[in-house]
Every structure is written in C-alpha cells, then in structure tokens.
Amino acid sequence: MESKSKASFNLALNLILLLLNLPLRVVLSVDEYSINDFPLDFVFGSGTTAYQWEGAVNEDGRTPSVWDTFAHDGDMHEENGDVACDGYHKYKEDVKLMVETGLEAYRFSISWSRLIPNGRGPINPKALEFYNNLINELISNGIQPHVTLNNFDFPQALEDEYGGWISPQMISDFTNYADVCFREFGDRVLYWITVNEPNMIALGGYDQAIVPPQHCSPPFCVNKSIRGNSTTEPYLVVHHILLAHSSAVRLYRTKYKV
Ligand SMILES: *[C@@H]1O[C@H](CO)[C@@H](O)[C@H](O)[C@H]1NC(C)=O
Ligand SMILES: *[C@@H]1O[C@H](CO)[C@@H](O)[C@H](O)[C@H]1NC(C)=O
Numbered sequence: 001m002e003s004k005s006k007a008s009f010n011l012a013l014n015l016i017l018l019l020l021n022l023p024l025r026v027v028l029s030v031d032e033y034s035i036n037d038f039p040l041d042f043v044f045g046s047g048t049t050a051y052q053w054e055g056a057v058n059e060d061g062r063t064p065s066v067w068d069t070f071a072h073d074g075d076m077h078e079e080n081g082d083v084a085c086d087g088y089h090k091y092k093e094d095v096k097l098m099v100e101t102g103l104e105a106y107r108f109s110i111s112w113s114r115l116i117p118n119g120r121g122p123i124n125p126k127a128l129e130f131y132n133n134l135i136n137e138l139i140s141n142g143i144q145p146h147v148t149l150n151n152f153d154f155p156q157a158l159e160d161e162y163g164g165w166i167s168p169q170m171i172s173d174f175t176n177y178a179d180v181c182f183r184e185f186g187d188r189v190l191y192w193i194t195v196n197e198p199n200m201i202a203l204g205g206y207d208q209a210i211v212p213p214q215h216c217s218p219p220f221c222v223n224k225s226i227r228g229n230s231t232t233e234p235y236l237v238v239h240h241i242l243l244a245h246s247s248a249v250r251l252y253r254t255k256y257k258v
Helices: 002-032 066-075 087-101 125-140 156-162 169-185 198-207 233-256
Strands: 045-047 105-109 144-150 191-195
Touching: 045 144, 066 156, 087 125, 125 144, 125 169, 144 169, 156 169, 169 191, 169 233, 191 233, 198 233
Parallel strands: 045 105, 105 144, 144 191
Antiparallel strands: none
C-alpha cells in the first residue's frame, strides 16, 4: 500500500516536473541565446563617436569642436579626447579587432570640424583621405559602415559665430555639411544617422549645462550658470535640429537616392 502510494506520488511528481520543464527551460535558457535566435537580417555591430575615438585633434587641419573646448575648460578633470583611442592612426588595427570579434557593422561619426574646418567653406582633403581610408578598410573586410553625421561635436567656430543650434543658421550649414558627406562617401555608405540624441543635446547642453556648449539659466543649471536661457533655448535647439534633420533627409532623397 505504502509503496504503491509512493509510486503514484513519484509519478505525479515526475509529471509535474515534466510539465514544468518546458516553461522552466524557456526561462533558464536566457543565457543560451545564440546568433541563430535573431532574425536573419539582424545586424551585429559596435559603435564609437569621433571625439571619443579619433584623437589627433590638432592634426591635418582639424579645428576644435565644442567638445574640445568643454574638455579643456577643466570640466572633465584632465580628461579629454586629444588622443582618445587614437583611431585616426590606428583604424586598421581597430578594423582587424572588429573582424576578430565577428562584427558585421561599425557605427562611427564624422568630425564636422575635421571635414570642414570652421564648419563651413572648403573641404579638408586630409579628412577626406582619412574617412575614405576608414570606409574602404571596413568594406574590404566585410563590415558595413553606419555613419552619424553629428554626434554632439559641432564646430566651435559656429558656436562662436552664432551660438550653434540656437540659431537657424545651423540648418543650412548642417545641410551643406551633410551634402559633402553624402557626395563623398555615399557611394559606399548606405546607412546614415543625422544628429545623435537631440534630446540630450537640448537637455544637457542648453538646459542644465552639463555638456557643451553649457548654456543654462537659474534655477536649472546643474553647476554654474554661464550663459543661456533654460526656458527658451532647449526648444529652439530641438526645433532647429529637427529642421536640419529633415533638410538633410530631403536632400538625400532628392539628390542621392536612386
Ligand atoms: C559639476 O560640479 C561637480 C562638483 O564640483 C564636478 O565634480 C563636476 O565635474 C561638474 N560637472 C560639470 C559637467 O561641470
Ligand atoms: C528667457 O527668455 C524669456 C522669453 O524671452 C524671458 O521671459 C526670460 O526672462 C528669459 N530668461 C532669462 C534667464 O534670460
């Protein structure tokens, strides 16, 4: 009797375990995902930004961006992007690392003030050479370039001249810069990002002044009030970024997309 009930208890237990097994396996298999669990067209990659990766800030005709100014104002405690990852000189080694890692794509940003020193006017041939070399190195190694046109580091010259994104002049200067990028690199670059994180540019740069160009007004300043107006500038900035974005997209669609 006793062994019979024990047997049926065991049977019931096994059944329960069996039924539990499936959902339990699903829950526990989180760390068992492999590349095959993703859609076939899912792209694996990594990303950097120009100021954090390139270094070589004073080389070959590059002029400062608002991030150079910020980093050298002492707000980053001796840290700056003067050398950074030295990608400007070491891009071939980095592409090799990407291949070894098995990356399919690499997202990087172009330094506006390297390609067009001072933000507008003549193109810097040395910068063209660098970005062409980088793009070609990626492509010959089977890695898709994904390019961000502006990742926070707009030219200091445009900040000095008219206040950067608070001015509608940024729309035409950004569109001209985008035009140069599409024209020079668009035969090989198929994926473009216009302006990285407009929300952070507005909040950090024009409301709280925690990132360049450090505009704010009391009581919104996190550290010190330098100049600006936290009530109006963040909205102007996002407005102009959205217009610059749509202007660049319209240009791309009408002039470059076949
Ligand atoms: C804000 O002030 C704190 C304290 O002085 C300092 O550690 C921090 O770096 C400053 N941050 C910025 C973005 O200025
Ligand atoms: C910000 O701009 C608004 C609208 O022009 C104005 O009323 C306000 O006084 C300004 N604030 C500062 C701190 O300048």
